[in-house]
Structures are given as structure tokens and as C-alpha cells.
Amino acid sequence: MRRMDSLFARLFGVFLLAILLAHALAFAWFHFYGHPPPPPPPEHLRALDMPRPPPFAGPLVALIFQILALSVAAWFAARLLSRPIQRLSEAAERLSEDLDSPPLTETGPRETRQAAHAFNLMQTRVRQQVQQRARMLAAVSHDLRTPLARLKLRLEQIPNAMLRARMTQDLDEMIGMLDATLRYLHQQRSSEPLQWLDLQALVESLVEDAQDRGADVSVMGHCAPLQVQPLALRSCLSNLLENALRYAGHAEITLHDDAEVVEVRVCDHGRGIPEEQREAVFEAFFRLEGSRNRNSGGVGLGLTIAREAARRQGGDILLEETPGGGLTAILRLHRR
Incomplete structure (x- = not known):
């Protein structure tokens, strides 16, 4: 009884039914249209009108019936197999964004119920x-x-x-x-839902706050609103801006917007970071020698917090050299 409740049993039953149906259709066709042709009529009857063969005659018809039956069965079987996997994938994506997301319903075949129960237990x-x-x-x-x-x-x-x-x-x-x-x-x-946010207004607000403190900061470019986590994004941009001001004394922010990706570039012309260490600075408490030491006021968490905040909403942060010297932090966010 447990074997009949499994996903294997359901798939096997669907394919078995498809094979039986295809053979039944072929048997029916041969029964009605598969008789041997009648002998040729005499010479004196050939000029008369003879009955035409049935419109659905020929071996091609049986083959078409079988192909159609197997194709329909394969479609239902593939859908039956992929539906629980799709539900599990959607639940995992919801869990990555919100730990308090509703659990999976433990229904369906035995394997599906076991996977849903294990997922809910993990959550x-x-x-x-x-x-x-x-x-x-x-x-x-x-x-x-x-x-x-x-x-x-x-x-x-x-x-x-x-x-x-x-x-x-x-x-x-x-x-x-x-x-x-x-x-x-x-x-x-912390978990934060996605909301529509005017990214350009947020960047301009951060720049104005820095300028009120006497910082040398400028912003250019335009960006349409997009779905983000507002508090996480504000923390990310604030860390990138403070990082540039701390180690270079100035910053230039540029917004790039297109149909799929939004880029926020925070450029400075300070000492920069060697190429071989641009990934290491994202590790917690990692600090470079020279200008990027503890005397400058940092504890080595600014870029770590910024990248993890970006990745929680499907984005990322990359570092590259500014033309003419310095460091450019690139925040990339994907439109949903």
C-alpha cells in the first residue's frame, strides 16, 4: 500500500496507462481499417465508380495515435514530477528572504510529504x-x-x-x-520585506547629510524606483560612502540605470586597494596596512556589512580601480 502512494508508483501508472492506451488505439485501427484489400474487379466493372478507401487508412495513422498518446502521458508525468520540486524551490526562496514565511503543506505522494516535513523541520x-x-x-x-x-x-x-x-x-x-x-x-x-524605493532620492539624501557635515561629496545620474529592502540598502550605501570619505576624504557617486540592472558607483581618488586584496577586504575585521589601519577609525566591518546587505536583496558589490588612481565601489541591484 505504501508503494502505491509513492511518486514512483504514480509515474509508473501513468506510463503504463499510456502504453496500454496506445496499443488499444493501434488494435482498434487495425481492427477497422487493417483488413487486406479486396481483389481487383473484372475488366467490365473497372469503368464503374468504385468505393473510395476510408479517409483514416494507412499505418501512419496508428503511429500518430501512439505519438499523441505518449506525448500527453509524458507531459502529465513531467508535470507531476516537477510540481513538488517547484513548490520546494519556491519555499526555499521565501525562507531565504523571511524566516517567518509559512511552512510547506505536507500533502501529495509519500516522497513529497517526507521532503516537505524535512523542510519544515529545518525551518x-x-x-x-x-x-x-x-x-x-x-x-x-x-x-x-x-x-x-x-x-x-x-x-x-x-x-x-x-x-x-x-x-x-x-x-x-x-x-x-x-x-x-x-x-x-x-x-x-534581521529580515525586511521588499518595498518600492526611490533610490535616487535616497542617494541624494545621504549626500546632503554628508555635505552638511562638511564632506566633499557629489552625485550625478538618474535612477527610477525599484524593489529593495530600504533599511538594508541605506546601511549598504552609508557604509560605502563613509568608507570613501574615511580613507580618501572625498567621494563621487554616479547612478546608472537600465531595464535590468541598476548600478551605484562610489568613486574616490585615494590610495586604493591592491587588486589581489580586493576580495579579502570583504572579510570581517580585515584591515589593510597603511592608511587603512585602526588609527583611521575603522574596525574592518564596513565593506562586510555593505556586501551582505546587497546580497540579501539579490545584488552584489565589486571593487575596481578608479581611472587616474583610487577605488571605485560598484553596487549592482537587479530589477525584479
Whole structure:
């Protein structure tokens, strides 16, 4: 009984029925149209009108019947086989965008029900792990900030001014790394629905905010609205802009829009990044020597956060050399 409930049994039944139907059609054709031809009439009757052969005669008709029957059966079998796979693929795509997406319905053949049950179980476990990590982040945030704050107050009691300044700098760096790490982990676990957003207005708003702080930033180009995750995209663009301003002191943003892909180019003319290290800078806490060290204020998470925010909405970030020297960060987003 369990074998008859399987996907294999259903496919086998469909093909068996198709073969039987094709042979039944061939048998029916040969039964009605497959008799041997009658003997030729006498000479004196040849001039008379003779009955015409039936319109559906000939071996080609049986072959056409068989081909049509097998084609229809193959179409239904392929649809039966691909439907659960398509449902599983759509559920996996929904899960990648939202951990709270509805579970799969556990219906259909035995293999389909087993796959849906395993998928729903995986979704439940992933959601539990994310919730557990959120609780751990809250605990780390509380338990580490309190002793660091006490330590910062006690540093004020050190009489040596030079030692106090160095220890305060190290402590501020620890607090900065803690804040950046918690913010990075929080953005990783957050889910945000896609919404229509005026990307050009968002970029111009970020540029105006930077200009109000006295930064040398310019923007050019146009872009039509597209579907994105607004908070993630704002974080991505903000990190790219701050990265250029921190290490080059200026930035030029250019918008390129077409029917399929939108590009946001953040260019600077600073020291740039060697080609062999342009992928390594996307790793968490990776920092280059020279101008891109801890004295510049970064903790090595800006580009990591920016790329992961872009990839969560189907985009990506690439780095290339600016003509004339410098670094260009290219944010690519696909229109849906």
C-alpha cells in the first residue's frame, strides 16, 4: 500500500496507462481499417465508380495515435514530477528572504510529504537558532558594556596622563569593535520585506547629510524606483560612502540605470586597494596596512556589512580601480 502512494508508483501508472492506451488505439485501427484489400474487379466493372478507401487508412495513422498518446502521458508525468520540486524551490526562496514565511503543506505522494516535513523541520530549527543567537547578543551587549563602562570610569583615576590616554584609546577601540560587531550580527538576523524605493532620492539624501557635515561629496545620474529592502540598502550605501570619505576624504557617486540592472558607483581618488586584496577586504575585521589601519577609525566591518546587505536583496558589490588612481565601489541591484 505504501508503494502505491509513492511518486514512483504514480509515474509508473501513468506510463503504463499510456502504453496500454496506445496499443488499444493501434488494435482498434487495425481492427477497422487493417483488413487486406479486396481483389481487383473484372475488366467490365473497372469503368464503374468504385468505393473510395476510408479517409483514416494507412499505418501512419496508428503511429500518430501512439505519438499523441505518449506525448500527453509524458507531459502529465513531467508535470507531476516537477510540481513538488517547484513548490520546494519556491519555499526555499521565501525562507531565504523571511524566516517567518509559512511552512510547506505536507500533502501529495509519500516522497513529497517526507521532503516537505524535512523542510519544515529545518525551518523550525533555523528559526530557533536565530532566536537563541538574538538572546545571546542581548546578553553579550549587556554583560560586556557594564564592565567596560566601569573600567572607563576607573581610568580617570590614573595619574599618568600619557598612560591614561593610551588606555582610553584602547578601551574606546574595544567599545567601537563591540558596537560594530553587535550591529553586524543584528543586521544578519534581521529580515525586511521588499518595498518600492526611490533610490535616487535616497542617494541624494545621504549626500546632503554628508555635505552638511562638511564632506566633499557629489552625485550625478538618474535612477527610477525599484524593489529593495530600504533599511538594508541605506546601511549598504552609508557604509560605502563613509568608507570613501574615511580613507580618501572625498567621494563621487554616479547612478546608472537600465531595464535590468541598476548600478551605484562610489568613486574616490585615494590610495586604493591592491587588486589581489580586493576580495579579502570583504572579510570581517580585515584591515589593510597603511592608511587603512585602526588609527583611521575603522574596525574592518564596513565593506562586510555593505556586501551582505546587497546580497540579501539579490545584488552584489565589486571593487575596481578608479581611472587616474583610487577605488571605485560598484553596487549592482537587479530589477525584479
